Amino acid sequence: MNARNNILDKLRKSVAGSTPINDNYDISLVTKPWSYAPEERINRLRTLMEAVHTEIHITTQKNWPPLVEQLLHDKQIPSLLIAPNTPHGRQLEAYWNGKAELPSLKAYDRPIEQWKADLFNETPASLTGTLGAITATGSLVLWPDQHEPRLMSLVPPLHIALLHASKIEDNFYTFHEKYKWREGMPTNALLISGPSKTADIEQVLAYGAHGPKDLVVLIIKDA
Template sequence: MSAALDIIDTKSTRARMLARLRGNANHTSHETPPPSTETLDASIDAHYAAYRPFANDSASELIERFQQMLEAAHAQVIRANASTWAADLAQRLAAAGVRRLLMDRACAEGNALAQALPPGIRACDFAQPIEHWKAELFDTVDAGFTVARSGLAATGTLVVVPDAGSPRTVSLVPPLHVALVHARTLHADLHAAVAAERWRDAMPTNLVMISGPSKTSDIQQTTAYGAHGPRALWVVVIEEEHAQ
């Protein structure tokens, strides 16, 4: 048996590859130039407009669809109005046994909820690096409260933009995540949200999209909740009072 090995001529192989690339470049340089960004945008918009079955849904219909999709993913939806939501949510949290609530009291919604909390629930700010209170955070905080930027009715998805006062940890670590979304910020789907909010002008550097509590499945397709995040998700939808 011969021990000789076939030696690959790397120089020749490289030369052939470069020749092909140059040939393709010369060939495409004479073709029609690619469409402009505006043309592509118009084409994409037309595609979604043609295949979106609920493009003309009313505000109430968007809320209904949003709720149905969230509940199908085992989230709890609480529909409320701007004047009573904080008191109602505070009562629900107390009834659920929440004693420590992680939240950003600097935002208007966080401040309103903090003032409505009963004495038995302590509002906690994320005011220090996680390394300084990791054990306390993981062991004693019962729920986290965030305010979503918007919602997607087609999939029941919350669009959350974390910041210094309400980082991703608030929606990820506590066993219960409570998210508030204003009904006026609901969109039909992701494409509609991107267009309406003009993401192309100021794309957020850190977006979190949430479509239910954390869940995973093993090889037998047995679903378990809370393996990689909160076991429960409450979504408070604030409807405009004149639309009630």
């Protein structure tokens, strides 16, 4: 018997004949203090995210594409990275179609090895969807996939995120339960509470050191 099996055998013998203690963990300890009325969720999320320099806009399913156009114009952004095989990517392309003098749309439709320099050096902004948000911590939740890889939300200096109001949950536990994380997760999940920031040893705060310098969240109120 090798050392590993010997250790496991001793552990099994040590609990032989014992009775497991019932799990009496009180779920309300991690949910009740962090529960909010539905009408409060947007305001709390907005307050927490704006406190860390996130830009928030309230819009609708119909009006978010022209809002994106206005934001890019105001910020003088020449191009926007999108995922063309997503519903919001297709909606934005349809809105863009036929309009002159708009910023160009870049499609994330190739392996990163084929255009790494362009992504890191020539892509000033991106637009992605979100899985939802957590009210208690003021955090967006992203599940990157083959259509919207995590580099879309981590590399461009400006990240525009679409969030449906109906997908804002109270706390991490309720979010975890709703989306059944225990049954399967992506290889990478992102919880984003604001633009990238860091501070050096003298506590001088700098934005954009490890990710987007600016984060804009468009909260889509569902009809």
